[in-house]
Amino acid sequence: MMDRYKIPRTKELEFGGPLGAMILIFLMPATVFYLLLTCRTEQASVLNFPPPLPPLSTLWSPHTFLLLLAWVGLQAALYMLPMGKVTEGIVLRDKSRLQYRINAFHAMGVTALVVGAGLAAGLRLSYIYDHFLQLAFSALLLAFGLSFLLYFKSLFAPETTLAPGGNSGNPIYDFFMGHELNPRIGSFDLKYFCELRPGLLGWALVNMAMLVKETELRGSPSLAMLLVNAFQLLYVVDALWNEEAILTTMDIVHDGFGFMLTFGDLAWVPFIYSLQAYFLVNHPQKLSLPMAAGILLLNGLGYCIFRSANSQKNTFRRNPNDPRVTGLKTIPTATGRRLLVSGWWGFVRHPNYLGDLIMALAWSLPCGLTHVLPYFYVFYFTVLLIHREARDEHQCLRKYGLAWQEYCQRVPYRIFPYLY
Numbered sequence: 271m272m273d274r275y276k277i278p279r280t281k282e283l284e285f286g287g288p289l290g291a292m293i294l295i296f297l298m299p300a301t302v303f304y305l306l307l308t309c310r311t312e313q314a315s316v317l318n319f320p321p322p323l324p325p326l327s328t329l330w331s332p333h334t335f336l337l338l339l340a341w342v343g344l345q346a347a348l349y350m351l352p353m354g355k356v357t358e359g360i361v362l363r364d365k366s367r368l369q370y371r372i373n374a375f376h377a378m379g380v381t382a383l384v385v386g387a388g389l390a391a392g393l394r395l396s397y398i399y400d401h402f403l404q405l406a407f408s409a410l411l412l413a414f415g416l417s418f419l420l421y422f423k424s425l426f427a428p429e430t431t432l433a434p435g436g437n438s439g440n441p442i443y444d445f446f447m448g449h450e451l452n453p454r455i456g457s458f459d460l461k462y463f464c465e466l467r468p469g470l471l472g473w474a475l476v477n478m479a480m481l482v483k484e485t486e487l488r489g490s491p492s493l494a495m496l497l498v499n500a501f502q503l504l505y506v507v508d509a510l511w512n513e514e515a516i517l518t519t520m521d522i523v524h525d526g527f528g529f530m531l532t533f534g535d536l537a538w539v540p541f542i543y544s545l546q547a548y549f550l551v552n553h554p555q556k557l558s559l560p561m562a563a564g565i566l567l568l569n570g571l572g573y574c575i576f577r578s579a580n581s582q583k584n585t586f587r588r589n590p591n592d593p594r595v596t597g598l599k600t601i602p603t604a605t606g607r608r609l610l611v612s613g614w615w616g617f618v619r620h621p622n623y624l625g626d627l628i629m630a631l632a633w634s635l636p637c638g639l640t641h642v643l644p645y646f647y648v649f650y651f652t653v654l655l656i657h658r659e660a661r662d663e664h665q666c667l668r669k670y671g672l673a674w675q676e677y678c679q680r681v682p683y684r685i686f687p688y689l690y
């Protein structure tokens with residue numbers, strides 16, 4: 271009986287299989303340090319030879335490591351507090367459904383109070399800027415440590431709880447992709463916790479620290495820094511407010527919790543997504559008011575597309591008879607679910623990615639046009655979303671077959687209308 275629910279071996283390997291996974295395990299941390307070190311140089315040029323990595327003895331600091339643990343510990347404690355509602359995730363292969371506490375937005379409120387109280391008591395937020403490399407190194411160690419523990423734990427997990435995308439049988443590949451789908455300690459869901467809280471809130475805190483540092487150095491925050499902080503804070507607040515929506519994302523439904531997501535959540539997001547603010551501390555940019563207004567509009571446009579596309583799909587998936595979506599055209603599929611073919615989802619096949627990419631550009635533009643480095647996020651994110659789109663198409667074709675082919679015919683562009 272249970273055999274029916276066993277997760278089959280992963281046959282189609284992504285990221286170039288075990289070799290690609292091995293390369294990424296080294297490349298992701300190397301990219302973080304390369305970008306942070308280059309960003310600290312006066313020229314901040316990607317054309318220059320990479321600055322040398324400081325000796326390990328200066329990167330490792332027990333104090334910053336403890337601070338990082340305290341931050342993750344605070345977020346874990348807030349996650350466990352009985353505030354907010356409890357909801358169910360999607361139906362799993364063995365027909366069970368896991369329960370999730372929805373309280374990330376509350377956690378953000380309490381975190382703001384804790385940080386505010388700390389500031390009032392004399393806490394120097396610019397400590398984060400001053401110890402940025404040490405903090406990134408601590409996050410790297412934490413991500414490696416957690417990934418090893420997760421892989422070890424997954425070896426004892428029942429076969430029905432493995433991740434469809436991380437069950438190849440190759441230890442390196444499964445370590446990278448994540449062998450277990452929803453690793454939990456009791457009711458504490460490690461992947462769900464890491465996906466939104468320590469990293470996303472950490473990103474917002476890092477940005478704020480950069481703003482404080484800039485103010486300490488130059489007397490007041492620049493318009494460019496204020497825009498970057500405001501745009502990215504909006505994105506973080508939006509993610510926490512719509513916490514329930516991540517329960518249907520590929521990361522929660524398909525991908526295991528391995529090095530890719532552990533490092534992505536705990537190190538890549540807070541230290542790479544904050545690169546624009548880090549750059550602005552030492553490379554001040556003059557931004558005219560009309561330019562700032564243009565960037566503001568661009569971010570507003572991106573956000574509107576991103577939010578309304580995601581909300582349209584989430585509303586439709588939760589209740590296809592909701593009056594907000596009943597006017598939209600759909601295609602029936604053999605699974606009983608329908609596909610939206612008008613509204614945002616009739617414009618391109620991934621309108622939410624389009625909005626996200628427009629915002630990515632708006633986050634980099636305040637850094638001016640003289641440097642490539644602050645545009646790293648735009649390049650990386652374009653590659654990530656094109657790759658993600660291909661993975662999703664593949665899964666949708668398997669799920670919906672002919673109906674998906676009809677959808678692709680009726681909505682020919684994937685992300686960029688008339689381009690791609």
Ligand SMILES: NC(=O)C1=CN([C@@H]2O[C@H](COP(=O)(O)OP(=O)(O)OC[C@H]3O[C@@H](n4cnc5c(N)ncnc54)[C@H](OP(=O)(O)O)[C@@H]3O)[C@@H](O)[C@H]2O)C=CC1
Pocket residue numbers: 518519520521576580583587607608609610611615619620622623626658662665666
């Ligand atoms: N900032 C960052 O680093 C990142 C941000 N993101 C953002 O996260 C958000 C979620 O992205 P992601 O999880 O990749 O995918 P999506 O939210 O786009 O979900 C894809 C799923 O939506 C459903 N779907 C696709 N087309 C239709 C349709 N026409 N009608 C109804 N349902 C449809 C399918 O699932 P089903 O039919 O089973 O419901 C498909 O698998 C996006 O806004 C993205 O930009 C993502 C990655 C990184």
Ligand SMILES: CC(C)CCC[C@@H](C)[C@H]1CC=C2C3=C(CC[C@@]21C)[C@@]1(C)CC[C@H](O)C(C)(C)[C@@H]1CC3
Pocket residue numbers: 294298465466470505508509516519521530531534535538539
């Ligand atoms: C560089 C590696 C090869 C890949 C690392 C990927 C991760 C950094 C991202 C994978 C999916 C993510 C999501 C978000 C952040 C980045 C990672 C973890 C997300 C939490 C950002 C906020 C959004 O509103 C969201 C929809 C909640 C995102 C979900 C996916």
